[in-house]
Amino acid sequence: MKNDTVELIAEKEEEILNHWVEAQLNGNLHREDLADKADLLRESNLFLEEFTKVLSPGNFDVTSEEFIPIKKMIVEITQKRTLLGYTAKETALFIFSLKNTLMFFLKSIYDKKPTLLLTELRTLNELIDELGTITFDTFIADREEIIRRQRKELLEASTPIIKLWDGILGVPIIGTVDSQRSQQIMDKLLNAINDTGFSIAIIDISGVSTLDTLTAQHILKTSAAARLMGATCIISGISPSIAQTIISLDIDLGVTKTKGTMSEAIQMALQIINNKKEHKLGLKHGQDSDIEAGKSIVNHHSKRNL
C-alpha cells in the first residue's frame, strides 16, 4: 500500500465517515428498528478510527500484533449487534460497505494512474474482506457456545436420578440414548449409589424407542458395575422391539433382573428390602425366627424323605 493512500484516508477521515454513514443509510444497511442513527455513526466512527490507526504502508497482515485491537473491536461490535437482533449478513455488510466509500475517495487521487488504483484497491479489498469475515467467525462462535451450553443442560436434565423409596433409586430414561448419554447415565447412577448408599437401582427404559448394541452393552455394564459396588439393578420397561434387538444382537443379559413395568420393578425392590429388614428383626429378637425357619426346612426335608 502506498503512503499516499494511508495519508489520504487519515486526512479525510471525517469526510469518509460521513460518506460511509450516508451510503449505509441509503443502502438500507441500517436497521432503524434496532438502532438509531447516532448508534450507527458511533460504531462507524469507532471502526474507522481503529482502521486508520492500523493502516500503514507495508503492513496488512491481519494476524500481526497491530491488528489485535481492531479485531477485538469487531468482535465487540458483532456481539452487540447480535444481541440487538442483527443478522450475520447485516453485520458483515456493515464492514464490507466501507469498500465502496474508500473506492470513491481513492479514485480522486489515483484518477490518472489506473494501474496503481487497481493495486491499491486490491490491497484494501483484501484487508477489509479479512476484517469482515471476523464478524462471521464471531457470530458462529457465539452460536456454537450457545449450542454447547444447551446440549450440556439437556444432558443434565435428561438423566434424572430419583430417590423412589428409602433404599431405592429410580432412573427413568426417555428418548434416544447414544453412547455419550449412556456413559453419562452410567457415571451418574454409580455416583448416586455411592453417595446415597442405596442398594437397589431401577432403570426404566419404557420411554426409549430404539437401542443400539453399544448402548445395550453400556446399560448391562452399568448393571454389572452396580453389582460390584453392592447394589442390585433392575431393568424395567423393555419394549418388544428392544427385546428383539437384544435377542438378535445376541447380548447376554446375564444375571440382570428384568421386569415388565416400573410398578412391578418397585414391587420387587420393596420385596428385596423387606426380606433384608425381616432378617434384621429376626436377628435382634434372638434366633427364634431363624429356628422356626430352620424347623420348617427340617419338616420340609423330612416330608420329602418320606
Add this chain to the structure above:
Amino acid sequence: MKLGNLLLITIQSEIYDSLGIKLLNDIAETLEKHNSKGILLDISSVPIIDSFMGRIINNIASISRLMDAHTVVVGMQPAVAITLVELGLEMPNILTAINVEQGIELLNKKITKMNRIDEADQGEKDTD
C-alpha cells in the same frame, strides 16, 4: 480386624502386587486362626484397581470359600467398578455390598442360612 465370627479387612490405599499376595496369605492364616465364617473386604478407600488386584480379590473369595467362609466386598468406588467391568472382570461369584453395615447383614444372612442347612442335614440324619 476380628468382629465376632467375621473378619473385617480394610484396604487403605493402592495395593501393589507384592502387597496383594501378602494380603492373600495373611487372610488365609487369620481365617484358620480364628475360624471365621465371613470376610468383609472394605475397599472404599481404594481409588484405582488393576487386573491383578481383581484376580487377588477373586482368589481371596475362592480360598475363603474352601475354608468355609463367605467373602463380601464392600464400598467399591464407581471408577473401580467401571474399570473392573471394562476389564471383563465381572466377578460373578463374589458377594458385594454398599457399605460395611449392609455387608455385615449380608454375611449374617449367609451364615445363618448355612447353619439352617446344617441343621436340616442334621434333621435328615435324625429321620433316617
